[in-house]
Amino acid sequence: MEKVWRGRWRGGRSERVKAFALIAKVSKSLRARSRAPSLCRHGLLKLTSPPRTCPLPAAALTAFVSSLNIYRFRSCFPAPFNSSSLRTPPALTMNADNRKGELVDLKSQLRQLAGSRQPGVEDIKRELYKKVISYMTIGIDVSSLFSEMVMCSATSDLVLKKMCYLYVGNYARGHPELALLTINFLQKDCHDDDPMIRGLALRSLCSLRVKNLVEYLVGPLRSGLKDGNGYVRTVAAMGVLKLYHIAPSQCTDNEFPAMLRALLLNDPDAQVVANCLCALQEIYAAEVNISPETALRDREHLLSKPVIYSLLNRIKDFTEWAQCLVLDMVSKYIPSDSDESFDMMNILEDRLQHTNSAVVLATIKVFLHLTISMADVHQQVYERIKAPLLTLVNSGSAEQTYAVLSHLHLLVLRAPALFSNDYKHFYCRYSDPTYVKKLKLEMLTAVANESNTYEIVTELSEYAANVDVAIARESIRAVGKIALQQYDVNAIVDRLLQFLEMEKDYVTAETLVLVKDLLRKYPQWSHDCIAVVGSVSSKAVTEPKAKAALIWMLGEYAYDMPDAPYILEGFVQNWTEENSAEVRLELLTAITKIFFKRPPESIKMLGAALSAGLADAHQDVHDRALLYYRLLQQGVEVAERVVNPAKQAVSVFADTQSSEIKDRIFDEFNSLSVVYQQPSYMFLDKEVRGPIELVEDTGLLPMGPTTTDDVLPSQLVDANDNDLLLGPSDKEDSIVAASNGSHAYNGPDLSGFDSLSAPQRSQSAAFPTPTPQVATTPAATSTSLLDFDDLLGLNTYDVSTPAPSSLKLKAKPSLDPQAFQRKWGQLAVASTVDHTLANVAALSTPQPLIRHMQANLVEVMASGGKAPTFKFFFYAQAADSPPTSGFFLVELIVNTSTASSQVKIKADDASLAPHFQELFLATLGSFGF
Amino acid sequence: MISQFFVLSLRGDNIVFRDYRGDVSKSSAEIFFRKVKFWKGEEGEEAPPVFNVDGVNYLHVKHSGLLFVATTRVNPSPALVLELLQRIARVAKDYLGVLNEDSLRKNFVLVYELLDEMIDFGYPQTTSTEGLKSFVFNEPVVVDAARIPSLGPAAMFIPGSKRVPGTAVTKSVVASDASGNKREEVFVDIIEKISVTFNASGYVLTSEIDGTIQMKSYLTGNPEIKVGLSDDLAVGVRSNNNNTFAPDYSVGSGVGLVVLDDCNFHESVRLDDFETERALTLVPPDGEFPIMNYRMTQEFKPPFKVYPVIEEKGPFKAEIRLTVRADFASNITANMVVLRVPMPKTTTRVSFVLEEGAVGQTTDFKESTKVMEWCCRKIVGGSDHVLVAKLTLSQEKNLNIKKEAGPISMTFTIPMYNASKLQVKYLQIVKKTKSYNPHRWVRYVTLANSYVIRT
Incomplete structure (x- = not known):
């Protein structure tokens, strides 16, 4: 309101007055210098009338003006509208009438000046032009002045010319008929002696963006490309691209792309080469839709060895921006052999020390892509780029930090093991903006491992008390995620429980959600957790997610919390005030569950909840209430089997992003995809996206329908996967395929374990999952990051563990599940051993043991079970045996509570079985040491 | 590549607006500003530098109280666009002398001239201050640097440093003095931002x-310059010593050795003499640019120690006693030392007791954020300063008052001090004539980036 008011007030001052004031000032200074006392105020005002009546003594003006350098004209007129009126932009403040008046005013002034050849008139023009441009900038439509502006532009004053070009470029598209007016003087300027004027004119000519003027463009463009001056050629190369955007066929018909290609290889001016490169890339990318074959061939030519090498060899001639362009193209080039890759990397090595982060990231992309199929070198690249990236993260502005950190974040998430010693660099700084801190928290979560968890969690706990609430929340979530990743989390659980004692609402809320997740994975800690959760006042919990978590825990651990039914009762009484459907759904389930456990205390509440649920306006809540009601009609036992069967602990929570997507993002390294953490097809408009190189889905699907619920199919794929950058997506594909139709939990018996031989059984035994908090995620969705981790880790494992016997195992044996199953059925048991294993007591998931075995060349086919009982199927192959024989198959059942194990071994060659047994038991015995 | 470039004031006014490709709506500036101003998210988060609205990507950097924005519909390298925006701001500063809303408004035509040459059809062209000179025909209208609060790292030299003429750093590369003579001088600034976190036990x-x-050269003819750094400089130690395999250079190699973890160099720098003499050779282009960035995790002596004592003093009362010790030589003075302490949320009132004879110290308690601030305009090396804050609380019992107060964060500027001990030993202008002896300035400054004392 104040603005409008102020604007009115301003608008009240007529612009005419201001213009007069300007002229008055001109006069003052002129008077002073030319000693022309006769120039009275009245006379000067007449300057706005046609020039022939102008009373200014021409001689005086000429003398004055010529004393100034026209090109370096120091504005001696203190421009009134620059210093005062522009401070509050008229666009936002002027009312319509005033604006119109002002434009009419400008128009007439320009018209009067148009024909004038008065010396000094240029300076008045300059000020008028400036005014027009400033209106244009703030969004006022000054296109009505077009013809006047063009008329005035016949000038040799470069400053004026440039302003005129700017104006014309801005409005030509909207006024094609007027744009025609400009062609004449632009074409003339294209032949000027001064290369700069030629360049400027050509650029403006190409920037008109008017289709029916294209014919005037071709000639100047052609001569521009052949111009002796580099600047003109630079402009012309870009002009070809502009032409292409207005009229693609005109551009290609005139053989412009071919001319650019010639310049690309031969032009001495690096900037010309760079502009040719970006023009060609864009043109070919667009041509793919028109004539795919030629365009693809042309693109291939662009990526051919001679072109790439000619660019690489003169990389230092380019500006840093052009270097980025070149590097981006080089990253698409596929070298013929590894020697070539190393040569290229040697050439580019010093680019990693550049102060410009864009150059460094573009170089890193080249390095990553070059080494993609060389696992060990690829890892060295990670090591090499770490220091430069960390330096860049801390040397620029917050925005630059963000761009670099996003990329580092991507790399850290791909190979957390390589960064686990650098965790201190990811600590948040006080001065970091929230968006940087969030990235750092995720990186800290990713790199946490056995050795650094304590320190990381200590640091994160500090942030939980942070004044920045968003960061405090994220920190707690991070602690929770680390807890879910690790094997020994007692200490972390203690921390989470300390958070509850902080008595901050949002801290409590976040913590409750995490405690719930932890309990789903580690039911064995229910005692410690429940004791604290029980002390949380339900009134202090307001956020829906936290409420739902609390209610779930109350329902699940009703036996451990004496007053659980009474707390839930409180929730039921407030049913109508509860806005969140999520909470009401959870409440229904929890109350039904508690009814199975403590019926006398909860039957009344169940009735109340069910009737409230049936009356609920929310469809899901109503349906669930109805479902429970009807189930209970079938009998309490039937209902219990559906609503509250025994649960299997969740071993791995689903990753929110599929590995296929992660791979796509990695392919688009050094682009916005990395910042958004989305592949480009998710955020770009289709029309402008250009051709996307669709990656063929080469998902290997080694497991047919034989795979079943309890196996961890990712392990199956690992066996086939000896390539670091085969990419998790391939694995993921197979995982998804494998887990179709599998369910989160099964009966409490070990029936699932037999599933390799009887897959149908476990499927029929599984119930649909009615409660949302029980993950419908198959346990199978193991994180692919873990796999990546493993793969990288392989290099550091001691592969040559001294075998106690003469038997040597083959590295990376390959056996598909069908073959395994067939062999297992065919072969007789060679030996069965019962074994005591003190070192497995701490085992809470199968993975650590699997990793240990894999490190010792024993591969896993399947694993499953929950604490305390786990079951594994392993296989190994004797070294120097043919691909299909010499296999050893093992079934291992581990009971962590009794620290015992049962080993069943089958072998292709039964004579080797005792040796293998010895080896296997020794390997098993060394686990955890 | 980028479709539009514009500069907005913090109120959202368009100061400069350039459309390069015409594929993004003209109202993008408005959409952008609304989005940034009302960035969704919990508890008033800041908008990230890159975001997407309806298929248009908006990238921006904040510089000198202005928003430099680029829009695009394609998928460019974010680092490239953000670096470019930063560079545009720097070039504008080189030409205008001072970069702020006022100077930009007064010189927008000049800025358009620059933009025309820096970007063509959305692709960056030449951005060197030097190379652009021949394309710029407008004279900068110089705004009065003294009147406006100075911004940017160079500004810190103006107060308290008599060695450097204040106008030098705000001089345009194209403007000449009133006398018409260009003053021959070159500035080399060693700016160090330090981040330190202390735990509760100090x-x-x-x-x-x-x-x-950083270098800023006003030398005519662009002579070659040789910058000699400390002889005992070592580069490229593994970024941390947790790894037992990494050799620990900081032990046993003698005191005074400066070990950088990593560094990078400006394109114009030649490293021929770096290995042998620790010298950087370059032909400095015009304008301000970083010669070298470096990062160091080697232990160093933090310039300030803070000893907080937080105690409960009976019902509804608590006391925080802060002692700041300046741990550097007495001929050095730190400027604008500010300590911020978040107070327990039950705090209702705070009264401060300054030490006797305190000069240039102010205190403040912000009720809304519950943060107290203690500002000392100057602290001389070797001195101690004490502040006692008496808190009135709304709760009778406050069990974990210690946990609720803090962490303390600190900002300061220490001119002529550098924490890393990295020195510029000489600044040699490789030019034959003896009469040519331009002014050479080497300045050091240490800033707090993140200086946190946990309680």
Whole structure:
């Protein structure tokens, strides 16, 4: 309101007055210098009338003006509208009438000046032009002045010319008929002696963006490309691209792309080469839709060895921006052999020390892509780029930090093991903006491992008390995620429980959600957790997610919390005030569950909840209430089997992003995809996206329908996967395929374990999952990051563990599940051993043991079970045996509570079985040491 | 590549607007500003530098109280666009002398001239201040640098440093003095931002120095310059010593050795003499640019120690006693030392007791954020300063008052001090004539980036 008011007030001052004031000032200074006392105020005002009546003594003006350098004209007129009126932009403040008046005013002034050849008139023009441009900038439509502006532009004053070009470029598209007016003087300027004027004119000519003027463009463009001056050629190369955007066929018909290609290889001016490169890339990318074959061939030519090498060899001639362009193209080039890759990397090595982060990231992309199929070198690249990236993260502005950190974040998430010693660099700084801190928290979560968890969690706990609430929340979530990743989390659980004692609402809320997740994975800690959760006042919990978590825990651990039914009762009484459907759904389930456990205390509440649920306006809540009601009609036992069967602990929570997507993002390294953490097809408009190189889905699907619920199919794929950058997506594909139709939990018996031989059984035994908090995620969705981790880790494992016997195992044996199953059925048991294993007591998931075995060349086919009982199927192959024989198959059942194990071994060659047994038991015995 | 470039004031006014490709709506500036101003998210988060609205990507950097924005519909390298925006701001500063809303408004035509040459059809062209000179025909309208609060790292030299003429750093590369003579001088600034975190018992948890050697040259004819750094400089030690395999250079190699974790260099720098003499050779282009950035995690002596004592003093009362010790030589003075302490949320009132004879110290307690601030305009090396804050609380019992107060964060500027001990030994202008002896300025400054004392 104040603005409008102020604007009115301003608008009240007529612009005419201001213009007069300007002229008055001109006069003052002129008077002073030319000693022309006769120039009275009245006379000067007449300057706005046609020039022939102008009373200014021409001689005086000429003398004055010529004393100034026209090109370096120091504005001696203190421009009134620059210093005062522009401070509050008229666009936002002027009312319509005033604006119109002002434009009419400008128009007439320009018209009067148009024909004038008065010396000094240029300076008045300059000020008028400036005014027009400033209106244009703030969004006022000054296109009505077009013809006047063009008329005035016949000038040799470069400053004026440039302003005129700017104006014309801005409005030509909207006024094609007027744009025609400009062609004449632009074409003339294209032949000027001064290369700069030629360049400027050509650029403006190409920037008109008017289709029916294209014919005037071709000639100047052609001569521009052949111009002796580099600047003109630079402009012309870009002009070809502009032409292409207005009229693609005109551009290609005139053989412009071919001319650019010639310049690309031969032009001495690096900037010309760079502009040719970006023009060609864009043109070919667009041509793919028109004539795919030629365009693809042309693109291939662009990526051919001679072109790439000619660019690489003169990389230092380019500006840093052009270097980025070149590097981006080089990253698409596929070298013929590894020697070539190393040569290229040697050439580019010093680019990693550049102060410009864009150059460094573009170089890193080249390095990553070059080494993609060389696992060990690829890892060295990670090591090499770490220091430069960390330096860049801390040397620029917050925005630059963000761009670099996003990329580092991507790399850290791909190979957390390589960064686990650098965790201190990811600590948040006080001065970091929230968006940087969030990235750092995720990186800290990713790199946490056995050795650094304590320190990381200590640091994160500090942030939980942070004044920045968003960061405090994220920190707690991070602690929770680390807890879910690790094997020994007692200490972390203690921390989470300390958070509850902080008595901050949002801290409590976040913590409750995490405690719930932890309990789903580690039911064995229910005692410690429940004791604290029980002390949380339900009134202090307001956020829906936290409420739902609390209610779930109350329902699940009703036996451990004496007053659980009474707390839930409180929730039921407030049913109508509860806005969140999520909470009401959870409440229904929890109350039904508690009814199975403590019926006398909860039957009344169940009735109340069910009737409230049936009356609920929310469809899901109503349906669930109805479902429970009807189930209970079938009998309490039937209902219990559906609503509250025994649960299997969740071993791995689903990753929110599929590995296929992660791979796509990695392919688009050094682009916005990395910042958004989305592949480009998710955020770009289709029309402008250009051709996307669709990656063929080469998902290997080694497991047919034989795979079943309890196996961890990712392990199956690992066996086939000896390539670091085969990419998790391939694995993921197979995982998804494998887990179709599998369910989160099964009966409490070990029936699932037999599933390799009887897959149908476990499927029929599984119930649909009615409660949302029980993950419908198959346990199978193991994180692919873990796999990546493993793969990288392989290099550091001691592969040559001294075998106690003469038997040597083959590295990376390959056996598909069908073959395994067939062999297992065919072969007789060679030996069965019962074994005591003190070192497995701490085992809470199968993975650590699997990793240990894999490190010792024993591969896993399947694993499953929950604490305390786990079951594994392993296989190994004797070294120097043919691909299909010499296999050893093992079934291992581990009971962590009794620290015992049962080993069943089958072998292709039964004579080797005792040796293998010895080896296997020794390997098993060394686990955890 | 980028479709539009514009500069907005913090109120959202368009100061400069350039459309390069015409594929993004003209109202993008408005959409952008609304989005940034009302960035969704919990508890008033800041908008990230890159976001997407309806298929248009908006990238921006904040510079000198202005928003430099680029829009695009394609998928460019974010680092490239953000670096470019930063560069545009720097070039504008080189030409205008001072970069702020006022100077930009007064010189927008000149800025358009620059933009025309820096970007063509959305692709960056030449951005060197030097190369652009021949395309710029407008004279900069110089705004009065003294009147406006100075911004940017160079500004810190103006107060309290008599060695440097104040106008030098705000001089345009194209403007000449009133006399018409260009003053021949070159500035080399060693700017170090230090990050230190102390734990509750005063032990340093993490510390890092991020340094920049910045140059600004006003020398005619662009002579070659040789910058000699400390002889005992070592580069490229593994970024941490947790790894037992990494050799620990900081032990046993003698005191005074400066070990950088990593560094990078400006394109114009030649490293021929770096290995042998630790010298950088370059032909400095016009304008301000970083010669070298470096990062150091080697232990160093933090310039300030803070000893907080937080105690409960009976019902509804608590006391925080802060002691600041300046741990550097007495001929050095730190400027604008500010300590911020978040108070327990039950705090209703705070009264401060300054030490006797305190000069230039102010205190403040912000009720809305519950943060107290203690500002000392100057602290001389070797001195101690004490502040006692008496808190009135709304709760009778406050069990974990210690946990609720803090962490303390600190900002300061220490001119002529550098924490890393990296020195510029000489600044040699490789030119034959003896009469040519331009002014050479080497300046050091240390800033707090993140200086946190946990309680």
